[in-house]
Amino acid sequence: MNAPNLDVLASPKGGEVRAEGGLGRAIGRAFTANRLAVLGVGLIVVIVAFCFLGPLLYHTDQVYTNLTAANLPPSAAHPLGTDYLGYDELGRLMAGGQSSIEVGLAAAVMASAIGVAWGALAGYFGGVVDAVMMRIVDIVLSIPGLFILLFVATIIPPTLGTMIAIIALFAWLIPARLVRGEVLSLRSREYVQAVRVMGGRGGRIMLRHLIPNAIGVIVVQATFQVADAILIFAVLSYLGFGLSSPAASWGEMLSSGTPYLYDDYWWLIYPPGVAILLIVLAFNFVGDALRDALDVRLRQT
Amino acid sequence: MTSYLLRRMGQTLVVLLGVSVIVFALTHLLPGGPARAILGIRATPAAIAAFNHANGYDTPVYLQYFSYLSSLLHGDLGFSYTQNQSVASLLAQDIPKSAYLSLLALVISIVVGLPLGIAQAVRRNRFLDYAVTTGAFLGYSMPVFWLGLLLITWFAVDLSLLPPEAPQTATLAGALADPAAMVLPVAALAIVSIASFSRFMRSAAIENLAQDYIRTARAKGLTERTILARHLLRNALLPIITLIGLSIPALVAGNLVVEQVFNYPGVGLLFFNAALRRDYPVEIALTLLGSALVVVGNLVADLAYGVADPRVRLA
Amino acid sequence: MGELLDIKNLRTDIQQRRSVVHAVDGVSLTLGEGQILGLVGESGSGKTMTGMSIVRLLPPGGHIVGGSITLAGRELTALDDEAMRRVRGNEIGVVFQDPMTSLNPTMTIGNQIAEAVQGNRGAARERAAETLDLVGMPRARERLDNYPHQLSGGMRQRVMIAMALASDPKLLIADEPTTALDATIQEQILDLLESLRARLGMGILLITHDLAVISRYADQVAVMYAGRIVETGPTGPVLRRMRHRYTEALMAAVPRRDQDAGIDLYSIPGLPPDLSDPPAGCRFHPRCLFSQDDCGATDPPLVTVAPGHQHACLHPVTYTAGSTLKLTERASDGRRVIDARAVPLVEVRDLVKEYPVTAGLLQRRVGAVSAVAGVSFTLTPGETFGLVGESGCGKSTLGRALVALEKPTSGSIIFAGHDITAMPAGELRRIRRDLQLMFQDPYASLDPRMRVGAILREPLAIQRIGSRRDQDRRVGELLEEVGLRPSAAQSYPHEFSGGQRQRIGLARALALEPKLVVADEPVSALDVSIQAQILNLMRELRERLGLSYVIISHDLAVVRYMADRIGVMYLGKLVEIGPATDVSDHPAHPYTEALLRAVPDLTSAGRATPATNGASPARPAVRGELPSAINPPSGCRFRTRCPRAQELCAEVEPPLRPFGPHHLAACHFPLRAPLPVEAGLHAPASPGT
Amino acid sequence: GGGAESHPVGQRDTVTFAEGPGSAPNYIFPITPTQQFTTFTIQQFQYLMYRPLYFAPKGDQPVIDDALSLADEPVYSQNNTVVTVNLKTTYQWSDGEPVDARDVVFSLNLFKAAIKESPANFGNYSPGEIPDNLASYTATGKYQVTFTLTRSVNPEWFTTEQLELLTPLPLAWDKTSATGPRGDYDLTPAGAKQVYDFLAGQAANLSTYATNPLWQVVDGPWRLTSYSPTGQLTMAANPRYGGPYKPAIPNFEELPFTSEAAEFNEVRAGTIDIGYVPPDDFPQLAAIKRGGYQVVAVPQFFIGYLNMNFNNPAAGPVFKQLYLRQALQHLVDQPAIIRGVYSGYAIPAYGPVPVGPPNPYASALEKRGTYPYSLAAARQLLASHGWSVIPGGVDTCLNPGPAADQCGPGVARGAKLEFTIDYANAIQPTATQVSAMKSDAARVGIQLDLRGAPFNTILAQDSACTPGQSACAWQMSDFGGIQMSTYPTGDVLFETGGALNSGGYSDPTADKLIEATLYGNDPNALTAYEDYIARKLPVIFQPDPDYVAVVKSDLATEGTFTALTQANLQPERWHFTS
């Protein structure tokens, strides 16, 4: 009656495996569980749709100025009034959003790409290469950001492309540092050593192991950088280093609206400001949630 | 310790040298030059040539750089042609004002932000936490110039409670004499940094609250208040030291955007105007100063860290 | 009656976002004054939560949902938070597992201890010095102003204990107080606790996962499984004549000093249950070899079999024939007779590895960590070589050098006739197939971004072995070989348990069909039941594939069970090397002997009555802690801690001398006389002195 | 208690005046180098202490004010090659010495020494003009100076543009060091250089402006009592002032501002007595009036224009076509700009001489306007010269060649009407005007690409060049415009090689006409010049905005406050009414 119950041995010796899906899915779950994250993504979707699809539904003339219709208060014809050139403010908000979002995304992507390459190389090679590369980062990083941005902006005529380049030029430093630190710590992970033991070379280690594992950190950072780039773009525009009409940006809209602060032309001050606030907020939400989700993942493994 | 300081000093010099090369190259390799900007619209070609010659702008860039460096080593920061003053005297005049503004804002954000952050950590996921978190997110997503404009619209234009701009004064004394005018600029700065201080403090405190040593303290039967004051605070403040170190440059280099929005004649505005007018000596000197401060800020933070954290040996 | 602590039917839940973890689910315990109650069980069984429920220091979301806890007659569950706080300050002391993180890094230890004392500052400081002295801190008074980071791990744990004792508690809860420490230090700390309990007359709740520790130190034992006590009673009877099937299985899974190397360890199949949704009935039944239909249906009640000895099993061990666990016996004990004439697979000669210590901007070299300091030995094909020693003695460094992960400072490693330390990269890549490494940390050794299939295919891809299809087939084979379903290839590492991951790590090491696998602490991160699975698997594969292993471990029992030969390292030096049984049964070096004695062993479980009289059995104590490897002691590196050390030891480095067939030790004053020189001649690789 | 609820009349003893944004007066020595040579430094600072030989403008009119000048109207003789200047005898320096011929000679000696050292040492110096065109200058009496010129000049020009630059200096300054004795050092060139260097050195030390005894020797109605390098300064009445209008308010204060907005905030708050309203804030003038200010708005003596680079390789040949410039001028919607940008506070401008303020120079043609806003006219001009006119697109030249109905010499088939405009984006009126123009131009198929940049960046790149140079990349540029000097001729603006002729416009006829305004003696020379330029359009003219000054209601002046609109600051004429 005390015969061994062999049923318990029926499963493979190693036991069964929980099916949870890849890390991406785990992060995704943690992410979607975060209400702010969902709100952030929702905001981004709405704002992007507003800026890029809005003009398809709401046609306005964003090319020809109309000084006789300048600074009109909101009305049926112009739900958010008009600006100093007579452009419809609502349509302008869409056009300005396009450039602001484009600059934000492109600058973040560019900065991340440069930063990842730089940081990964420095972290992987270590030693003198690392020391020199990081000293360069230190040097550029120690220049007060806005100073150097203004400096460069006074020299280079602002277009969408140059704005992206200027912002990215000084935004890649942070991801470079971050990725270097990450690579430095990942480099000594056991699974990287395992690849060495198998005879795997640097390129494989870097591309298959180090960078994919640093990707979370990179994406989080890039998300924050979109927010930062949009803010910086707005600040530069506000300070007078923005795109020229008829190109629009939210920062420039605010900048050209400030003279009318005392005229109670609220439609020139609130909409672009709120738009900047919302998009930056959204990216911050998403970045924050991504970081938390990633932390959850890190805690799990 | 001395050797540590010496070494850090050496690093600082390397960084500053690098910065000076970058900035110098940016200003001097580009076409146009400062002459027309400085001499004004009516400058004759002869006057421009004379100006360029007098200031060495007609010599090779590397020579200009070396002569700049050598005068820098002699303590000469340069001369602002447009303002007919030495850069040093411009700084002497504007630094105290910027420091006053930034220091006020910094103190307020520390005094408000840190307790907020701790309170959030202690009441994590309760109403207070959510409210402050939302506020903090709004705070640091807000373009500071827009915040400034809103404050002006509400408190100066609509309510006429406060002056719309910072004290328009040459001296610190003048700024001190007009506290009402400082309210809005300080508020604009402080709101943004309270957001980041509280957020930072919150996560530092949460992280530390989860640490084993807090559990140890509880196991000793200490009251929560004692635990917060004696154990949590000091440890959670450690990362804040770095944040404060990062604020040091602004104490001297000013806050360009806020100074611009509120027309506060500080170092930030000095730089802004110099950039607009291509006042290169001012631009270069301020950028160098800013960089030096960043480096010094880091050093101060590290030193403070060394004092606050017994684990850190500065060697 | 006279019980100090009486827990009745304690239930503690931890509320989580989506579920409730029933971490403690009906636990009853009693602990008398001056007694040590050992609470033992696998990871996650609820030991810590039980302890923390007593002092009400539960994690966020945790709360006691039922039962009672009385301390010296006072009901604790009824106290409000403020009263409970006072209980913590005065009546109960707690020692946590990790002395590294459990002390406030920015406060002096004097203040931290004094803080636990009522009264004014001066008196508190005085008391702090007193308690520090009591816990055996040398120069206690001077240490008061030290910060935790200035102390070693053992010293910190003493500080933790002093802190817990400062207010003269009646009850001390020690949660894995020595798990983070080396065996020699563990012994010091546990001895200290034992002596304090006698001197101060307090009760100690000793929480541990280590049955051997229990067997040496506890008067009473309670075995926990999945939030419940499954068996409890006096240590001797419970460990020697356990009744619960879980206790039985656990005991069978632990390698003992006298473990027959011919018999597999018993490994408990499966994994412990998820406490948010535990199985109905007996919680152990899904993993129990003796479970029957009723086990899944009825909650087994606690049955008293002898005074104080209770268990909760429907079909307990009866000690009649056929009812005990039958363990697989192997044809031979698997141990290889050392063949001195065989062509060595690996020959290590005078291996030295120093890590530069640098400082400053220019990374100037200011010193060196002497991690491995002139080690020589050989390995014959198919042999398993065990490497033991305290943390930081250079085991891993040596292991990594063996697989050419680390370039030695000097010396050579000859593998299959080639010196791998001086090999061009291309050639080395080819030879890497034969040298593989198995890692300690099952979490860090698998790339979390890769599916298991890709992880296992990677070595094949790197070495360009076979077509993609061949590789996939091989992945399936490998998984099967280590006891996983081939479908596991589609999963990610985080979906596996620790033991499963270690299997994958082993599979990866085997993918290239190596000749030598260096396994660095392959089981130290695993629970005993899982540890047994891995050890069995490794043994099985060794036989099937004719592998050689170098097994690195701080656990002598594991090494002795697995290895043909053992090398004992101390601070970069190989101090003793020889056949496994010989070294562990008749050590020649005082360090080996101390190490052996320091580790409690289950062999004696219950035989000797535990030391209830307070006098610990005389064991040769190793003093102090491992010195720094930056400036190792001159002469014999062990001399600073050796009870036998004399002047000579400081001056002359002792050479390896023979003490038996293939048995060498490096000691001026060994435990037994060395053999005459000739006898050692045919010892493999006797290094030049 | 029943204390004073408002200040008694006698207690307001200081009148405050707002300086222009970021333009604090920062040079006290009247031989002012180019970089400090601004109206803020000269007219609104130095003139209050050191009166020029000939004072202009007169009220708001760009002519010499005889009453305020130190000398009587000059007498020209010998075919306008000899000029005799008789100083008034009523003026004296505050150290008691008279303002006499010697002082004029002294100042000229230093002037020569200064520009010999560097042409940048005097702001309005142009090579070949004063003092280069003086063969000699001698004191021919205690109060008489005689200038012998190297060539015959147009007296009107010479008085208003050349003699106006002279400011007599006190002999108390004839020193080479602060402590050394005073002497006649200036009489030798070497000595003059030493004196100049000494004085320029003293002037570089801003913080001592109010304390250095040198600068306290004044002949104007005011002397400096405090000065901060930021530009905050106070002046007190000079009791020895010998001219008309003795100060009624004992103290005068100037306040510096970092930006227009900052200044206007103070106006809005009512804290300054005299300020100005930037164009951005014209919509608020009504509120300002309600707030206790009188508003004084008069057009500036200023021409706004959009520059074209005639030497740009791509655009230059097109810009050289008169019909195209006419078409561009037709595209400037001046009425809309005046309404939309300036709230009506501006006047249209079609030529090189401002029509306002009222002045003797503007011709009938200018007042009538040449090429008013007309899309149809622009389209017609293009179409009739061989261009495909594609509204919203880019016009191309279909019919190249020099004939009257062809695109014109140098314009190739397929050439496109596509230009970039670099403009100063911090100036909102400029930004608005180019934006509007871009929009209008697009309607006739001229594509203008706008590139905003800081004012000084525009200025720096807007320079004369030759086609091969990289500096010639700019095509059109708009930095606002320039303030005209008293006699509005075009020697610097439109003459070949003129300092301000950055577009490289070169027209022998124009050169000749300009020459005549300077050196001929035809009183109609100026009209001929301006009508010619208004037809030829070397630049595209833009409206002339008003300068809007605001004055506290309780402040009154002898005459009118309109003088303020021309940077003519005379606080000695002011008094409080309540």
Ligand SMILES: Nc1ncnc2c1ncn2[C@@H]1O[C@H](COP(=O)(O)OP(=O)(O)OP(=O)(O)O)[C@@H](O)[C@H]1O
């Ligand atoms: N902070 C927590 N939040 C949620 N669940 C927890 C927490 N701490 C422990 N648990 C769960 O409670 C159960 C009991 O945990 P406990 O820490 O008491 O186990 P243990 O026996 O001490 O294990 P170990 O040997 O690993 O320390 C486990 O299932 C564990 O997952």
Ligand SMILES: Nc1ncnc2c1ncn2[C@@H]1O[C@H](COP(=O)(O)OP(=O)(O)OP(=O)(O)O)[C@@H](O)[C@H]1O
């Ligand atoms: N990369 C390294 N750089 C510097 N020192 C090192 C490095 N790796 C190891 N050491 C030092 O070398 C010595 C031996 O380390 P090793 O890891 O080989 O010890 P171990 O016996 O494996 O210890 P453990 O049981 O803790 O794993 C230690 O003092 C360690 O601090």
Ligand SMILES: [Mg+2]
């Ligand atoms: Mg535990």
Ligand SMILES: [Mg+2]
């Ligand atoms: Mg190790």
